[in-house]
Amino acid sequence: MSRLLVVDDEANIRLLYSAELTEEGYEVETAATISEALEKLAQQNFDLVLLDIKLKNESGIELLQKIVKERHDMPVILCSAFSSYKDDFSAWLADSYVVKSGDLTELKEEVKRVLEKKAQRRAAGL
Amino acid sequence: MDWECCWDRDTVVMGECPNITEGDEDLLASKARRILEKCCECERFRRDLGRFNESGHPLAPIFAVLHNDYRRQKSQIQSLVSFLDSKTLETRFLHELGSVLQSSVDLDEVLSVALTAITAGKGFGMNRAFLLLADQERHLLRGHLAIGPRSIEEAGQTWQEIVSNDMDLQTMARSFQQYKLRSERDKFQDILDKLVVPLDDLNHIIVRVFEDKYPLLVHDAFNNPAVDPAFARLMGVDTFLVLPLISRHRRIGAIIADNFITHRPITDDDLRSIETFAFPVAFAIERASLYDRLQEQVDKLQLANQKLQEQQELLVRMEKMALVGRITSSVAHSIRNPLTVIGGFARSILKTTAPTDAKRGFIESIVTETQQLEGVLDEVLTYSDSLYPTRDMWDVNQLVETAQREIQDRLIRQDFTVHSHPGQNLPPVWVDYKQTAYCIRTIILEDMDGLEHGNISISVAQHGSEIDIRIEDKDRKLSEDELEAMLTPFAETCQMGSGLSLALCRSMLDKQNIPFLVVAPPEGGVVYTIKLPTRKEELL
Numbered sequence A: 001m002s003r004l005l006v007v008d009d010e011a012n013i014r015l016l017y018s019a020e021l022t023e024e025g026y027e028v029e030t031a032a033t034i035s036e037a038l039e040k041l042a043q044q045n046f047d048l049v050l051l052d053i054k055l056k057n058e059s060g061i062e063l064l065q066k067i068v069k070e071r072h073d074m075p076v077i078l079c080s081a082f083s084s085y086k087d088d089f090s091a092w093l094a095d096s097y098v099v100k101s102g103d104l105t106e107l108k109e110e111v112k113r114v115l116e117k118k119a120q121r122r123a124a125g126l
Numbered sequence B: 001m002d003w004e005c006c007w008d009r010d011t012v013v014m015g016e017c018p019n020i021t022e023g024d025e026d027l028l029a030s031k032a033r034r035i036l037e038k039c040c041e042c043e044r045f046r047r048d049l050g051r052f053n054e055s056g057h058p059l060a061p062i063f064a065v066l067h068n069d070y071r072r073q074k075s076q077i078q079s080l081v082s083f084l085d086s087k088t089l090e091t092r093f094l095h096e097l098g099s100v101l102q103s104s105v106d107l108d109e110v111l112s113v114a115l116t117a118i119t120a121g122k123g124f125g126m127n128r129a130f131l132l133l134a135d136q137e138r139h140l141l142r143g144h145l146a147i148g149p150r151s152i153e154e155a156g157q158t159w160q161e162i163v164s165n166d167m168d169l170q171t172m173a174r175s176f177q178q179y180k181l182r183s184e185r186d187k188f189q190d191i192l193d194k195l196v197v198p199l200d201d202l203n204h205i206i207v208r209v210f211e212d213k214y215p216l217l218v219h220d221a222f223n224n225p226a227v228d229p230a231f232a233r234l235m236g237v238d239t240f241l242v243l244p245l246i247s248r249h250r251r252i253g254a255i256i257a258d259n260f261i262t263h264r265p266i267t268d269d270d271l272r273s274i275e276t277f278a279f280p281v282a283f284a285i286e287r288a289s290l291y292d293r294l295q296e297q298v299d300k301l302q303l304a305n306q307k308l309q310e311q312q313e314l315l316v317r318m319e320k321m322a323l324v325g326r327i328t329s330s331v332a333h334s335i336r337n338p339l340t341v342i343g344g345f346a347r348s349i350l351k352t353t354a355p356t357d358a359k360r361g362f363i364e365s366i367v368t369e370t371q372q373l374e375g376v377l378d379e380v381l382t383y384s385d386s387l388y389p390t391r392d393m394w395d396v397n398q399l400v401e402t403a404q405r406e407i408q409d410r411l412i413r414q415d416f417t418v419h420s421h422p423g424q425n426l427p428p429v430w431v432d433y434k435q436t437a438y439c440i441r442t443i444i445l446e447d448m449d450g451l452e453h454g455n456i457s458i459s460v461a462q463h464g465s466e467i468d469i470r471i472e473d474k475d476r477k478l479s480e481d482e483l484e485a486m487l488t489p490f491a492e493t494c495q496m497g498s499g500l501s502l503a504l505c506r507s508m509l510d511k512q513n514i515p516f517l518v519v520a521p522p523e524g525g526v527v528y529t530i531k532l533p534t535r536k537e538e539l540l
Helices: A011-023 A034-043 A060-070 A083-087 A089-093 A105-123 B031-037 B043-054 B060-103 B107-119 B152-165 B169-187 B189-194 B205-212 B229-235 B268-351 B360-386 B396-406 B408-413 B433-448 B480-486 B501-511
Strands: A003-007 A027-031 A048-052 A076-080 A096-099 B128-134 B140-147 B196-198 B216-218 B240-247 B250-258 B392-394 B416-421 B429-431 B454-463 B466-473 B516-519 B526-533
Touching: A003 A011, A003 A034, A011 A027, A011 A105, A011 B268, A027 A034, A034 A048, A034 A060, A048 A060, A048 A105, A060 A076, A060 A089, A076 A105, A096 A105, B043 B060, B060 B107, B060 B169, B060 B268, B107 B128, B107 B140, B107 B169, B107 B250, B107 B268, B140 B169, B140 B189, B140 B250, B152 B169, B169 B189, B189 B229, B196 B205, B205 B216, B205 B240, B205 B250, B240 B268, B250 B268, B268 B360, B360 B501, B392 B396, B392 B433, B396 B408, B396 B416, B396 B429, B396 B433, B396 B454, B396 B466, B408 B416, B408 B433, B429 B433, B429 B526, B433 B454, B433 B466, B433 B501, B433 B526, B501 B516
Parallel strands: A003 A027, A003 A048, A048 A076, A076 A096, B416 B454
Antiparallel strands: B128 B140, B128 B250, B140 B196, B216 B240, B240 B250, B392 B429, B454 B466, B466 B526, B516 B526
């Protein structure tokens, strides 16, 4: 079972993603801040991080940069309220990005796709 | 002894002396003046003097000597006065010329004055004058301007006009600059084009004049070994003078002048007069050229300053853009999260709600309404993003392909087939990539809206300086009202979309000055055409 870490400062979003993705068969952990996310990443194994860009007084991009630097094999999907974050080149470091929506179909499809891609890379020994 | 002349009489009456005419009445009673001014030149007096000489008087030969010497000195004085008069005229002319040249920094005015001075009757009175100017690197002398008639008929007409107008030099030069400068240049263009002299060609007569730094009168040009035969043929005259224009050791140019029409001989006196004219002309030409260059630099500086101001304005705009970006990001975050939570949980609840449950309809309404609000939010945010397009040169085929790929899932889900016809050898287009791609995506999605399957054709082709992206759906049927409503913001149609998307596309493309045409023929089908520019100027 793949383990996902959802990082979002909105409790209701964490709750929604957690419920929906658990129903899809994933084991989901959540974090509200960058420090909490880093702590969990250091202590537990995850297969993928779902990361909100705009955290309270923090930038999800900072966490993305740290993950890419320290855990380069960890895929990250950026979740954002507004597509203009694509203009930030740092956001290109992410494996995928989705615009938040009440319809979680796209999010679920991206999670599946990115995890499959990670599995393929592992199988290929990359 | 009876004297034939009236020199021995104190007074005479009018008619007694053949040399006293009307206007000389005061000499009738002035014996001394009459003798000096009239008698000494009178034949009667000479005969009286001869008779006196024959009389054997010892003073007679002395009188003859004095008389001859007096006449010689008088002739000398007259010729000196004449010379002085001509020099006075010349000095006045040079003074007038100098005043005009000193007061002008307009190169065309200076050249007009110089050439007018050479050819005007009040000036040096030559028939034609050609001005050659050195290029900036001082490698070549090139024919720049010429003045004068090309035929006897034209000469007669021009000189008649000059005589009847009776203008001073400055007025004449101004008139020339205003009415004739261009036509004279055109008239002599064939000769001017061929008047090209390399300044390192030391054998050329003009370059040699620079070495001597003195005007040269060239005689027998057609047979003169010092003159290049081609140059002599070009000038078409046997005699001409070459005037070097040198200012502070710099070779500014040269003037060639001749009497092509009248063939009046050019004298050494002409040459000396014209020599004094060379320096102020050379100096004025150099000063006017420097002023021209200075003006050019000032213009460049002004342009740079203008660009700097534009950059500053752009910076201010960019700051505003950043502010707009921050505001929209904040608004998006504040609205999107609650919508996501409401819509998301409504869908979750819906999944576990039985179809027969009375509340299912309410939950479905929440899902639909949040979905619609999300759509409106997307459009509003995209619109705010579109306020400041960022343009660059892009490959239009790639642009269409990317836009199509981004909606590939939706195309498959709705069983839509897209037939692509990319253009061949197309130049890049000058557009905001993100916005144009959004418009292509939106047009296709709006066309697909509400349909379960269909066919769309996308073709790219160049028409003149524009590249057309043509999106066609032959199956879609739209009335004129529906078409109009579709392109009007917030006007909902039964047929298609939320009513904002295509209007937003039009607004975005309008901001880039990109024409967007939608045509729905009565027989059916819809054709959307976006005409993309290939040149930056078309957007200015």
